[in-house]
Amino acid sequence: MIILYFIIGVFASIVGALPLGASNIAVINTTIKQNAKQAFKIAIAAGVAEVILSYYALHCNMVVRDFFDRNMWIQITIVIILMIVGGFLFFRKTKTKAPKKRKLTSSKYATGFFLGILNPPVLIYWIVAFGIINNNDLMLSLGSPLFVLFLFFTGVYLGKLLTLYLYSKFSIAIKNKVQNITIVINKVTGVLLIVIGVAQAIKLSF
Numbered sequence: 001m002i003i004l005y006f007i008i009g010v011f012a013s014i015v016g017a018l019p020l021g022a023s024n025i026a027v028i029n030t031t032i033k034q035n036a037k038q039a040f041k042i043a044i045a046a047g048v049a050e051v052i053l054s055y056y057a058l059h060c061n062m063v064v065r066d067f068f069d070r071n072m073w074i075q076i077t078i079v080i081i082l083m084i085v086g087g088f089l090f091f092r093k094t095k096t097k098a099p100k101k102r103k104l105t106s107s108k109y110a111t112g113f114f115l116g117i118l119n120p121p122v123l124i125y126w127i128v129a130f131g132i133i134n135n136n137d138l139m140l141s142l143g144s145p146l147f148v149l150f151l152f153f154t155g156v157y158l159g160k161l162l163t164l165y166l167y168s169k170f171s172i173a174i175k176n177k178v179q180n181i182t183i184v185i186n187k188v189t190g191v192l193l194i195v196i197g198v199a200q201a202i203k204l205s206f
Helices: 003-017 021-034 036-059 061-071 073-093 109-117 120-135 146-175 181-205
Strands: none
Touching: 003 036, 003 146, 021 036, 036 109, 036 120, 036 146, 061 146, 073 181, 109 146, 146 181
């Protein structure tokens, strides 16, 4: 029975990580432009960030939920950012640049961590997820046995890591079949972000 918390952690993390987000896009772009090894570094750090966010959501889920409900401007700001970023990606044109002899590269671990941790929608997702979990007679809180929490958060980490790994594999598969894949990804991502922003705006209007 106790292993069920590990399974729930994996499943909940996969569901939350499946929608195309900043970490997913970074993994796809890094796999295409560099290699899967560099993309996996992003996934490792993003998994750590996912655990931190889920832990924070478990620690103060009611406080955070009330905060977002009372501060409508935060939700409106998120909608505006989604629309702007979505429009930018959709209309962006890739330019061919001459290769440079030396290029300053940022840490993939740092990139993965910051993209994962600076993600309010994921925090909201975990707050909702914990509400669903606790409403189904699977009580989970910081007061739960330490081994239960360890199993759950291990599942969260592995679920995030597995999802991003599959995104990397998928991008390798389509890279060999589709020309100008970066343009396609940017346009698809832009449309998704705009749709999410519109959906969120409609939700806020009611």
